[in-house]
Amino acid sequence: MMRLVRAVLVVGVLLALNRLLPSFLNPYYMRVLMLCGISVILAVSLNLINGFTGQFSIGHAGFMAVGAYVSAVFSLHLGAGWMRSLAALGLPESMAQGATLLAALLIGGAAAAVAGYLVGLPSLRLRGDYLAIVTLGFGEIIRVLITNIDAVGAARGLPGIPGWANFFWVGLWVVVVVLVSMRLARSTHGRALFAIRDDEVAAEALGVDTTSYKVLAFVLGSFFAGIAGGLFAHYNAYLHPNSFTFLKSIEVIAMVVLGGTGSVTGAILAAIVLTILPEALRSAQELRMVIYSLMLIVLMITRPQGLLGSRELSWPRFLRRRAAAEGS
Amino acid sequence: MVNGVTWGSVYALIALGYTMVYGILRLINFAHGDVYMLGAFFGYFAARWIGAAQDPNPFKAVLVLIASMVACGIVGVIIERCAYKPVRRSSRLAALITAIGVSLLLENGGILVFGPDPKFFPQIIPAHEIRLGLGVTISNQQVIILLVSLVLMVALRAVVLYTRTGKAMQAVSFNHTAAALMGISVDRIITFTFMLGSMLAAAAGVLVALQNPKIEPLMDIMPGLKAFVAAVLGGIGNVPGAVIGGLVMGIAEVLVVGYVSPTYRDAIAFVLLIVILLVRPAGILGQNVAEKV
Numbered sequence: 281m282m283r284l285v286r287a288v289l290v291v292g293v294l295l296a297l298n299r300l301l302p303s304f305l306n307p308y309y310m311r312v313l314m315l316c317g318i319s320v321i322l323a324v325s326l327n328l329i330n331g332f333t334g335q336f337s338i339g340h341a342g343f344m345a346v347g348a349y350v351s352a353v354f355s356l357h358l359g360a361g362w363m364r365s366l367a368a369l370g371l372p373e374s375m376a377q378g379a380t381l382l383a384a385l386l387i388g389g390a391a392a393a394v395a396g397y398l399v400g401l402p403s404l405r406l407r408g409d410y411l412a413i414v415t416l417g418f419g420e421i422i423r424v425l426i427t428n429i430d431a432v433g434a435a436r437g438l439p440g441i442p443g444w445a446n447f448f449w450v451g452l453w454v455v456v457v458v459l460v461s462m463r464l465a466r467s468t469h470g471r472a473l474f475a476i477r478d479d480e481v482a483a484e485a486l487g488v489d490t491t492s493y494k495v496l497a498f499v500l501g502s503f504f505a506g507i508a509g510g511l512f513a514h515y516n517a518y519l520h521p522n523s524f525t526f527l528k529s530i531e532v533i534a535m536v537v538l539g540g541t542g543s544v545t546g547a548i549l550a551a552i553v554l555t556i557l558p559e560a561l562r563s564a565q566e567l568r569m570v571i572y573s574l575m576l577i578v579l580m581i582t583r584p585q586g587l588l589g590s591r592e593l594s595w596p597r598f599l600r601r602r603a604a605a606e607g608s
Numbered sequence: 609m610v611n612g613v614t615w616g617s618v619y620a621l622i623a624l625g626y627t628m629v630y631g632i633l634r635l636i637n638f639a640h641g642d643v644y645m646l647g648a649f650f651g652y653f654a655a656r657w658i659g660a661a662q663d664p665n666p667f668k669a670v671l672v673l674i675a676s677m678v679a680c681g682i683v684g685v686i687i688e689r690c691a692y693k694p695v696r697r698s699s700r701l702a703a704l705i706t707a708i709g710v711s712l713l714l715e716n717g718g719i720l721v722f723g724p725d726p727k728f729f730p731q732i733i734p735a736h737e738i739r740l741g742l743g744v745t746i747s748n749q750q751v752i753i754l755l756v757s758l759v760l761m762v763a764l765r766a767v768v769l770y771t772r773t774g775k776a777m778q779a780v781s782f783n784h785t786a787a788a789l790m791g792i793s794v795d796r797i798i799t800f801t802f803m804l805g806s807m808l809a810a811a812a813g814v815l816v817a818l819q820n821p822k823i824e825p826l827m828d829i830m831p832g833l834k835a836f837v838a839a840v841l842g843g844i845g846n847v848p849g850a851v852i853g854g855l856v857m858g859i860a861e862v863l864v865v866g867y868v869s870p871t872y873r874d875a876i877a878f879v880l881l882i883v884i885l886l887v888r889p890a891g892i893l894g895q896n897v898a899e900k901v
Contacts, residue, residue, distance in 0.1 A: 336701070402886060410885055412636075413840050417878030420833070424875035526833065530708050537705045569716035576709035577691055584698030 298448040316555045317450035323535035323551035325504030331542040333497040334477030336412040339419030341528035343392040347506025351388030352441045352513040381444040385510040392506025400498030426521045437520035445514035540586030545593040614750045616858020617757035621812035622835030623850035625805030631781040631845035638707040641832015642714035643806045647813025648823045651676040655730045669732045677807040684806025718825030729821035753815045834877045
């Protein structure tokens, strides 16, 4: 019962914010906010693979691209038909739109998950750096393939995707991905993932099925990356293969490492910081990427474990600290 | 085919730097590709400065090559000292992110300093064709690329196998602590490795610029990645492996461009990589290292 109430509350708050925010935030801030949300989904999903399981993936943009393109193609070709039949069932337009978007996102996410499964399989044989390189190769292959498939616009990009993704949907998926990771971290399965990260051989000796857990991490992580891609597609209304280069994967990794590998709240924080930072530095024009990269280096030298290390920010801890401080 | 071998030897030169650094530090030095870009630019400035384009002669061309290699060697040392040394003790992920940071810094710094638009590398050696008969022609620049890379590779092999420093490099790559106990200054060896790798990358930069005179700060991303793939292909950390990997990549690319489609050129490298890693997870010449518990 409590859970249901909470779920309804979250949806209610998101819907209200969806209505209210555009009225006092200008479109530019709105855009930055949406991009932050998408970055958070990406960073938290990569954290499942890199942070929780310790499998080094540097092809996250590839999974995102799969999700983005599959969901966009779905909306472009089947979206209108679905909307019509849903409307015929008596659903109001906004709900029909939402349902179609949800279907598109889920299909995009599923396609990315399948890709994640395929990439996760070689992790049976490869460790560490080699796995990283395979994921890098996968990301690049996906991009080159997209550039060569005429049906999705090839190098011209894919325009005209319905712009259904609004604050509500991005917010909802942020909540979902964060909840899934947080709950996972405290479950048996999450503990198994941590064990693999900390010492694979020991984990195996203790009876953890390392292979299937690694694949699980890949599938889950790439599913959410696919969702993020789908949201990006339906927000931007235009896709181009150059949005999914190696650099995009690097950005997401930077978010995970900067936040502190394994820390969900850290990933969220870093995703927001690293999305806003280049925007905030926009006035410095040419200098902004130089400053960005310098900050990355300096942060790594001074705080190699990331902003939060492997800790999580949490209210109870914060309150306890406060109480302790007042007591003393 | 000749084209493939020329590109392959360029990849091999860059791959050598990746593989040496990896062999010693277990670090994928993402900034290495950018050193290659810097090499081309240093070469460009050196050529302009000594006026190599106005009256081209081989002596000046060699001078340009050496100037660029020395400059990049210094840059390599600076990068190692300022960025990598402080993170050597922390996790490998942190080191990797630092490498990525350095790479971004060099690229964007390059845009800032050199300007984003392409520059045209002066013709320090005028191109002319050489007929080999049977309808095969190669340009003298390709011959030069092949010769210079060959000389550099042989020189590197000599340094690694027969000098004291080279032997120390091998020792450090086997085991840092043991090497340090034997009286080898590990720090100096690492710095030296970076210098050697950066010099080779600089040579590759100048050689490529010779053939494709359009140079720009972002020219390195694809060759950098591919050289890295070549290093992995041959077995990362393995010096002859990097050369073989580079050649295989160059030839495979040219074959794809010739027989399939030029647009798939960038994909073949990675397809090849995945296939090889699945069949031989340690690369062509790499050895499977049993994991110690």
